[in-house]
Amino acid sequence: MSFVSIEKITKVFPGGVRALDELDLEIKDGEFFALLGPSGCGKTTLLRTLGGLESSTSGTISFEGKDVTFLTPGARNIAMVFQDYALYPHMNVLENISYPLKVRKFSKEEINKRVTQASEALSIQMLLDRKPGQISGGQQQRVAVARAMACTPSLYLFDEPLSNLDARLRLEARTFLKQLQRELGVTTILVTHDQSEALALADRMAVMDKGRIKQVGSPAEFFHKPANIFVASFIGSTPMNLLDGLVNDGKVVIGSMTFDIPEHASTARTGDQVVFGVRPEYVSLVSGPGSGIASGVVKVTENLGTHYLVTADCNGILVRGTAPDGSEPAMGDTVHLKPEPGRSLLYNKTSEDLY
Amino acid sequence: MKSKTMKGSRAARPGNSVLGKGAATAFLSPSLIFIGIFLLIPAFWTLYLGLTDYKLVGIEALNPSFVGIDNFTKALNDPQFLSSLKLTIIYVLGSAIFGQALLGFILAWVLNELSPRIRNIVELIVIFAWIVPGSVVAFLWFAFFNNEEGTLNAILGVNIDWLLDYPMLSIIIFNIWRGTAFSMLLFSAAIASIPKSHIEVARVAGASKMQQLRNIVLPSARSYILTNLLLITLWTFNDFGPYLLTGGGPGGETQILPIFIYDSALRYLDFGYGSAIAAIMLFLNLVISLIVLRMSRKGKK
Numbered sequence: 001m002s003f004v005s006i007e008k009i010t011k012v013f014p015g016g017v018r019a020l021d022e023l024d025l026e027i028k029d030g031e032f033f034a035l036l037g038p039s040g041c042g043k044t045t046l047l048r049t050l051g052g053l054e055s056s057t058s059g060t061i062s063f064e065g066k067d068v069t070f071l072t073p074g075a076r077n078i079a080m081v082f083q084d085y086a087l088y089p090h091m092n093v094l095e096n097i098s099y100p101l102k103v104r105k106f107s108k109e110e111i112n113k114r115v116t117q118a119s120e121a122l123s124i125q126m127l128l129d130r131k132p133g134q135i136s137g138g139q140q141q142r143v144a145v146a147r148a149m150a151c152t153p154s155l156y157l158f159d160e161p162l163s164n165l166d167a168r169l170r171l172e173a174r175t176f177l178k179q180l181q182r183e184l185g186v187t188t189i190l191v192t193h194d195q196s197e198a199l200a201l202a203d204r205m206a207v208m209d210k211g212r213i214k215q216v217g218s219p220a221e222f223f224h225k226p227a228n229i230f231v232a233s234f235i236g237s238t239p240m241n242l243l244d245g246l247v248n249d250g251k252v253v254i255g256s257m258t259f260d261i262p263e264h265a266s267t268a269r270t271g272d273q274v275v276f277g278v279r280p281e282y283v284s285l286v287s288g289p290g291s292g293i294a295s296g297v298v299k300v301t302e303n304l305g306t307h308y309l310v311t312a313d314c315n316g317i318l319v320r321g322t323a324p325d326g327s328e329p330a331m332g333d334t335v336h337l338k339p340e341p342g343r344s345l346l347y348n349k350t351s352e353d354l355y
Numbered sequence: 356m357k358s359k360t361m362k363g364s365r366a367a368r369p370g371n372s373v374l375g376k377g378a379a380t381a382f383l384s385p386s387l388i389f390i391g392i393f394l395l396i397p398a399f400w401t402l403y404l405g406l407t408d409y410k411l412v413g414i415e416a417l418n419p420s421f422v423g424i425d426n427f428t429k430a431l432n433d434p435q436f437l438s439s440l441k442l443t444i445i446y447v448l449g450s451a452i453f454g455q456a457l458l459g460f461i462l463a464w465v466l467n468e469l470s471p472r473i474r475n476i477v478e479l480i481v482i483f484a485w486i487v488p489g490s491v492v493a494f495l496w497f498a499f500f501n502n503e504e505g506t507l508n509a510i511l512g513v514n515i516d517w518l519l520d521y522p523m524l525s526i527i528i529f530n531i532w533r534g535t536a537f538s539m540l541l542f543s544a545a546i547a548s549i550p551k552s553h554i555e556v557a558r559v560a561g562a563s564k565m566q567q568l569r570n571i572v573l574p575s576a577r578s579y580i581l582t583n584l585l586l587i588t589l590w591t592f593n594d595f596g597p598y599l600l601t602g603g604g605p606g607g608e609t610q611i612l613p614i615f616i617y618d619s620a621l622r623y624l625d626f627g628y629g630s631a632i633a634a635i636m637l638f639l640n641l642v643i644s645l646i647v648l649r650m651s652r653k654g655k656k
């Protein structure tokens with residue numbers, strides 16, 4: 001069952017910025033959903049529109065089949081965690097966590113029970129009588145999550161809640177967010193800039209660009225089968241090889257190199273302008289030249305920890321591959337790069353979509 | 356000496372600034388000298404005069420003698436002084452606290468909900484009202500309240516001599532009109548400084564506008580509110596403006612303390628008595644300031 005259903009939502013800000021452009025999206029019950037995209041693509045706007053903090057120009061939003069497009073934020077039974085945490089400096093941690101409950105007129109005992117529960121789940125029970133100014137960034141983030149959690153809403157909206165944390169705290173917070181979401185089973189939408197965060201946390205995710213969804217799917221699908229050139233170039237810790245070529249007689253011709261047409265691209269016809277894509281992780285160094293192998297001179301090598309990213313100049317075309325740590329080539333060496341069969345992707349250059 | 360320079364090199368410790376003590380004193384001394392000449396000396400001079408029977412004319416003008424606290428005891432037993440004090444309190448409560456501060460806050464709160472363009476226009480108009488010189492404003496209000504051809508009577512279609520029949524109300528309205536702009540601008544800044552997300556958390560929780568105001572806006576704007584109350588209370592307490600409208604009359608009904616001092620010292624030429632009352636006012640100002648400062652410090656803890 002889909003919990004959140006967004007139909008043709010458009011948001012035009014006064015001044016004419018089209019932040020959301022006839023966007024459609026379905027989010028399932030209990031799902032951890034991540035929203036990714038370049039800065040300014042409309043992620044925050046989408047989240048705020050879902051929360052009722054921003055009214056849409058047109059389109060409908062429903063929760064559990066019920067139209068909520070015109071409901072006030074308070075009537076939507078949601079909880080939001082903001083990027084700046086939005087903790088009240090004049091209230092201590094306890095008062096901060098219980099504030100939404102007080103507004104919702106819960107009884108004293110119920111508030112106490114929930115605050116205790118939430119603060120124990122997030123191990124902040126010893127901070128309850130401190131002010132936000134007296135706790136660390138990571139602790140503030142936990143308080144903000146505890147405040148959202150104590151409400152037991154039917155939908156969580158998280159706008160980059162981890163972006164202010166340092167790398168290590170972020171990893172911890174990530175794990176614990178995932179655990180928490182699993183335990184509570186509350187549908188969660190997380191906006192993030194960090195792909196590894198999205199890949200690690202999300203059951204499903206979406207990549208947005210210019211107010212539209214470019215692809216929806218599982219993290220694995222994004223990694224292995226980006227649906228279009230935009231997503232292919234956006235996702236991945238190392239930039240994907242995206243090489244312009246031409247289909248000729250069952251092969252893809254890129255400059256002086258030829259590759260087999262990937263299996264999925266059976267509809268590619270001779271004469272099609274295409275983009276051949278393969279992740280550097282799936283391009284390895286082989287001993288000699290041949291068909292389906294790119295030969296060139298090493299321009300740059302970058303240490304990625306367990307392996308090296310090797311960029312080679314193959315007659316004016318840059319191709320990236322990886323070599324295990326210890327067997328990396330030196331700059332200026334001639335190398336032969338072979339994409340792993342079954343891992344290459346072919347995009348139509350005009351439509352920019354995967355074949 | 357050595358340890359001092361070492362401490363000084365550790366940047367920005369409170370009381371141990373980048374500037375040396377000498378340089379800091381040098382920078383401060385011009386303003387300290389001016390404060391001394393123009394504020395402290397007159398204040399102590401007033402105190403001293405309050406202890407004498409100094410008159411502007413006559414024998415005592417040439418040779419004032421020391422009368423101790425006579426002037427002060429006279430004031431505390433003077434029904435005219437006590438009534439003037441009462442009028443001043445009414446004037447401050449009515450025009451500063453309930454008028455300027457409350458109205459200013461409501462205006463700022465309402466403007467905050469409107470579009471930025473309307474907000475800018477209103478703020479511009481309000482600032483304009485604020486920068487008009489007091490004497491011009493007094494003249495305008497004199498015309499507004501006028502019995503014969505006054506604007507207010509024309510609007511209401513009545514014939515009331517406002518300055519005679521409702522003198523206190525008139526000067527309160529006059530001062531509200533003149534001072535609300537300041538409070539409104541200060542509160543606008545206070546409201547604008549509250550992060551949007553703070554209000555949004557409350558909205559998502561379902562808080563009404565009143566709850567948002569009470570639980571978030573007012574506590575967040577606390578220090579602004581106290582600063583504002585301190586300033587406008589002192590300004591209004593010491594305000595001589597109503598003299599331009601009513602001259603303290605009719606029958607002393609608007610004879611607030613500054614006017615009472617003026618009358619005592621310059622109309623009845625009793626400088627000693629006027630100075631004593633001025634000293635009492637100084638003391639009251641001090642008390643008000645201390646109370647408000649106390650309150651704001653308590654809030655910080």
Ligand SMILES: Nc1ncnc2c1ncn2[C@@H]1O[C@H](COP(=O)(O)OP(=O)(O)OP(=O)(O)O)[C@@H](O)[C@H]1O
Nearest residue numbers: 013014015017019038039040041042043044045046
């Ligand atoms: N209140 C507003 N008024 C006008 N334009 C706005 C407003 N809020 C956002 N925008 C514009 O809408 C577009 C989408 O903004 P949004 O904040 O949703 O982006 P985002 O994807 O969250 O970006 P980021 O990753 O940088 O947070 C941007 O072009 C932005 O400039």
Ligand SMILES: [Mg+2]
Nearest residue numbers: 043044045159
């Ligand atoms: Mg954003």
